[in-house]
Amino acid sequence: MRIAVCLKQAPDCSSVYVDPISGEVDTERFVQTLNAADACALEAALRLKEQLGAGSVFALTLGPGESEEVLRVALAMGADTIERLWHPSAADWGPLTIAAALAARLRADPSLPDLIFCGEQSSDWASGTVGPALAAYLGLPQITGVIGLEAHQDSGQLLLRVTRRLERGYRERLLARPPLLLTVHETLNEPRYPSLPAHLAALRATITVRDPLSLPQFAADFEAEETTIVEVRTPRPRPHRLPIPDSQLSPFERIGEIITGGTSRRQARLVEGSPEELAHELVRFLKERGFV
Template sequence: MKVLVPVKRVIDYNVKVRVKADGSGVDLANVKMSMNPFDEIAVEEAIRLKEAGKASEVIVVSIGVKQSQETLRTALAMGADRAILVTAAEDVHTDIEPLAVAKILAAVVKEEEPGLVICGKQAIDNDLNATGQMLAALTGFAQATNANNLEVEEGSATVAREVDGGLQTIKVTLPAIVTTDLRLNEPRYASLPNIMKAKKKPLDEKTPEDFGVDVAPRLEVVTTAEPAERAAGVMVGSVDELVAKLKETGAL
């Protein structure tokens, strides 16, 4: 069984994001980029399935700018077998929208015929949490979102997923789309020998035109702003004063 894992290049989660002075977007100049953390978890889970003999091949795919090769090489160094880069933008500030990404992924799924697609539940740059669900709709595959645990059997997968108030366990028929939550696993670090080996693993380059997909934006970002600074705290001398202050601020 093939396992397909989409990965996205995003600003590293340790970096403090800066908004452009004109509010047109996020400043990416000289900013460290890395693999989306949820996608890293998805790659790790796919590799574990292969190590357990449940998967025969792990394929990673990224849709975006040319520099996404670095993200794919990271996935290959972790243990993925081969990679596909769909160059859909020239400017690093261009974010391909979820519907266009899902359409391209649906075409890749049709071509590769994986038994399982494991996606990060969302990207930390836009937090849309939409691509996996859209891909399931386009392919007609079963879907299980927010996976906390994944067990793959012959022809099916059992997924424990996080819901309000606890966990829900569902069983889906393969092929299926599974989106990962943070607690699914702890991704491994790529060793230096594997990083060197990753440079020789196959990486195919394609374009949206190869799949007949239009990636023209349907959404317009009107403005981007940093969160308002947190106001300084106020010391109170009694419970009555605390209640009065809360009433003044509308917290009660």
């Protein structure tokens, strides 16, 4: 079982700052890290490899020299091989050209991987384009928005039970067999923390770098990459909720409700006793409030 994982270095959302006057993003404040959805995709690939007891995980990224940090993280987490693609002109590439470069690299091997994992979207552009475009370039079936993944053996073949997220809170369950491309949502799992020896070994590792323009099957349609930024702004804060006071109260009490934010009538009670007494009291409270 050969598994490939496509990774991206992206800015931490908490480090993004937009100047309120100029509207420009302060890129010098960015803290670059492994994209959250990509980390979950890598964790899913590693868990699948461990469950099967055989196979290899290949981590691939396209980016400048500083993006090697995400590959070293992948190596520390348990990836078997890592590789970086880069060309100076790639700084201006859009998601379709990036997907074409990744597809050309995967086609350079004698055979395609059995499974390809990608993050559903990145924390910076969040277009969700690279994964589906990569599947289209490779001619593979795909499942997007994966939030649940189970692997089973069926007559000696791998069978995947996949749960994907749909609009309006709906879910879809599918059965799939390799070869397949999956885009993973960041709620799929909790990525592992590598050990210190694994981190130190990853720091000493040599990373192979390839020029995507030298790949024989690389072909990009740069005309399809036109993107227009209409506006950049900071996230809007959540609206403040103003509680509406009870109309049956007196004017004085209603003013008190507004000033205290609706907390004046809330009550708190400390219950002490043995675990059995506390359990009985909790059950009684839930029954009084109609929860059980």
